[in-house]
Structures are given as C-alpha cells and as structure tokens.
Amino acid sequence: MSELISNRYEVLSQIGIGGSGAIFTAIDTFLGEKVAIKKILLDDDDQIERLKRECFFLQTVNHPNLVKAYEFFIENDRAYMVLEFINGRSLDNIIHKNKRSMTLVGQLAIASQIARGIEVLNMGGIIHRDIKPQNIMLNTQTGEIKVVDLGTAKNLTNEFSPLTVRGAVVGTYCYMSPEQTNSKVTQTTDIFSLGILLHQFFTWSDDSPFYTKSIFHTLDKIRHEEVVDICELIDMDSVTEKQQQAYQKISKILKKALHKDPNMRWENAGTMADMFTEIRQPLLNEVQQNPLKYRIETSRQISPRLRKELQQMRSEYSSVDHES
Known part of the structure; x- marks a missing residue:
C-alpha cells in the first residue's frame, strides 16, 4: 500500500535528493493531479524555516519561470x-x-527565460x-523554463553573506x-553561475568549462x-553571418557575467534576459527546424506590480534576518 501524506497526497516514487531533502512524485487525490513533494526531517530549524520561506516566496511570486508551490505543512x-x-526534461x-x-x-x-527566473529570485x-543544468527544467508541454530547487538558497541582506551550512x-x-x-555570496553570485551554465549550453559541452576531476583544481580554475x-x-564557418554576429554578442555577455570581480x-540577470531576446530577433526570419517538437519563446519583462512586490519581500526578508 502506498504512503498517503496529509490524508491527501499518494506518494508514487522518489525522484531525487534536493538541496534540503528528498523529492517525491505523488497524486493529489483531491484533484487527481500529479504533484512533486519535497520532504525534510525536523532536525534542523534553519532548513525548516528555509523551506517555509521558499514556499511563501514561490506562492507569492507565481512567476512562469519559477516552479509553483501549493502548500507547506508539518x-x-x-x-x-x-x-x-x-x-519535461532538465537542461542537463x-x-x-x-x-x-x-x-x-x-x-x-531558453537563456532568456533562465535569466528572467533568476532576476525574479534576486x-x-x-x-x-x-x-546548474540539473536545476533548470523545460516543460515540454508549454515550452516554459523553470528554475527549480531553492534548497540551498540564501536570503540576501548585505553585500557579503555567510555561505556555510554546518561548516560546508x-x-x-x-x-x-x-x-x-x-x-x-554577493548580489551577483548567481550571475556568475548563470554565465558558467550558459557557456556550457551554447557550446554544447558535457561539463562546466571549469570542471576537472579534482575539486581543488576546479576551485583554483x-x-x-x-x-x-x-x-x-564553435565552428563559425558552418553558421550563417547573422548567427556569427549573434555568437559574438553572446560571447560579450558571458564574458561580463564571468568576471572574477563581483x-x-x-x-x-534581467539585463541578460533582455539582451538574449534582442539578439534572437534577427534570427527569427531564418529557416529553423526544431527537432524537439515544442515551441520555446523568450521571457517577458517583470511587470511594475511584480517588481514592487519583490522589493517589498526583499525588505521583509532583510528585516527578519537582521532580527534573528
């Protein structure tokens, strides 16, 4: 007999280990819909508070490039x-x-949508x-990109915040x-990581450009x-002139994103999203084939209303962190 959580969610299977716990698929027996459930043990107050905040943030924002959260409970x-x-599928x-x-x-x-999701978070x-590619999901039914797993996320309250969990x-x-x-961490930490991810994506590389078998060598790089x-x-001779120009512009964007100085x-990241959208426009008239069979559009700019809500949430998070 399968596990029933909260007298409502029938667990199907474990699909992974997230930053703060295990993740399962389940059926919402009230609605008959499939959901994902993140579970953590009650042995770490910080993780519980982080999960609660993650749920509140995602419920409040409800942005197309972030995964939706339905409820939090103990x-x-x-x-x-x-x-x-x-x-769908992960970018990885x-x-x-x-x-x-x-x-x-x-x-x-895809690059535009990822950047927009990160902009909303930041x-x-x-x-x-x-x-990283494993934390970027493409909904193959809608073409929407979702930034997932905020299990390691940090509330930014100043320029340099501690980045340790039990010393790690x-x-x-x-x-x-x-x-x-x-x-x-700094206000542009995610920008650098986005630069790494997109460098790998645009060059179709198997690994991060900094990857080595040695952790210490990787960190040194x-x-x-x-x-x-x-x-x-990229074999620039095999692409059109418009594509060459696009790659050159992308290169400049990534170079700035990957600057060692924060x-x-x-x-x-919103600036990057806008630039990727702009670079894409001249290419739309070229004959394109999409073997993946679904249409993917660029992201929309954040509305003034959402921008105001995010600024308010940032202030509230800052107040809570300073009080604690």
Whole structure:
C-alpha cells in the first residue's frame, strides 16, 4: 500500500535528493493531479524555516519561470512542501541527450527565460546559490523554463553573506562563483553561475568549462582562470553571418557575467534576459527546424506590480534576518 501524506497526497516514487531533502512524485487525490513533494526531517530549524520561506516566496511570486508551490505543512516530525510537477526534461538531459539538436533561436529563448527566473529570485532578495543544468527544467508541454530547487538558497541582506551550512561550502563546485569558493555570496553570485551554465549550453559541452576531476583544481580554475571564448569553441564557418554576429554578442555577455570581480558583472540577470531576446530577433526570419517538437519563446519583462512586490519581500526578508 502506498504512503498517503496529509490524508491527501499518494506518494508514487522518489525522484531525487534536493538541496534540503528528498523529492517525491505523488497524486493529489483531491484533484487527481500529479504533484512533486519535497520532504525534510525536523532536525534542523534553519532548513525548516528555509523551506517555509521558499514556499511563501514561490506562492507569492507565481512567476512562469519559477516552479509553483501549493502548500507547506508539518506532519509526523517531517516538513513538506507541495510543488507543481513539471512534465519535461532538465537542461542537463537536453545537453547530453540532444546535443546540437536545438537551434540557436531555441537556445536564446531558453537563456532568456533562465535569466528572467533568476532576476525574479534576486530581486526578491533570494540568491539561489546552485544554478546548474540539473536545476533548470523545460516543460515540454508549454515550452516554459523553470528554475527549480531553492534548497540551498540564501536570503540576501548585505553585500557579503555567510555561505556555510554546518561548516560546508554550499553549491555545486564547478558552477560556483569565485567568492562562493571562499564561503561568501554577493548580489551577483548567481550571475556568475548563470554565465558558467550558459557557456556550457551554447557550446554544447558535457561539463562546466571549469570542471576537472579534482575539486581543488576546479576551485583554483574558478578563482584564477578565464574560460575559453565560445566563438573559439564553435565552428563559425558552418553558421550563417547573422548567427556569427549573434555568437559574438553572446560571447560579450558571458564574458561580463564571468568576471572574477563581483562588482564588474551584470548588476542583474534581467539585463541578460533582455539582451538574449534582442539578439534572437534577427534570427527569427531564418529557416529553423526544431527537432524537439515544442515551441520555446523568450521571457517577458517583470511587470511594475511584480517588481514592487519583490522589493517589498526583499525588505521583509532583510528585516527578519537582521532580527534573528
């Protein structure tokens, strides 16, 4: 007999381990819909508070490039958050299983949506801290990109916030920013990680450009070495003139995003989203084939109303963190 949570959610299977606990698929027996459930044990007050805030943030924002949250509750010494189930694939899966099958137009649309999701998080005072292909999901029914798993997220209250959980560095090593490798986060930490992810995506590389088999060598590369320009990794002779121009512009965007100095990066991911959308426009008239069979559009700018809500949430998070 399958497990029934909260007298409502029938657990189907475990689908992964998130930043703060296990994640399961389940059926909402009230609505007959599939959902995802994140579960953590009640042995860490910080994790419980983080999960509660994550749920509140996602419920309040309800942005198309962030996963939807339905409810948070505690039952039998465990904390649960119920999320929408995304019927789709991770960017990691697309990179490895459909290498070079997506057009540059599709890539730019995805890049724009990822950047927009990160902009919403950062504007609301949330630093994700674990931006990587596995945490980017594509809904294959709607073409929407979702930034998922805020389990390692940090409420940003000042320029440099601690980045430790029980003394450990938080994040995935080969997608970290230089300051993250030294247990710090800044307002542009996610920008650097986004730059790494997109460098890998636009070049269809199997791994992060900083990846090595040695963790220490990887961290050293992140701190001191520059990535290879994407234009040197792409066969520019095999693409059209418009695509060449697009890659050159993308290269400049990524170079700034990957600056070692946090203050020299783009101030927010929304600027990157807008630029990817602009670069994409001249390519739309070219004949494009989409083997993945679904349409992917670029993101829309944040509305003034949502912008105001995010600024308010950022202030509230800051007040709570300073009081605690």
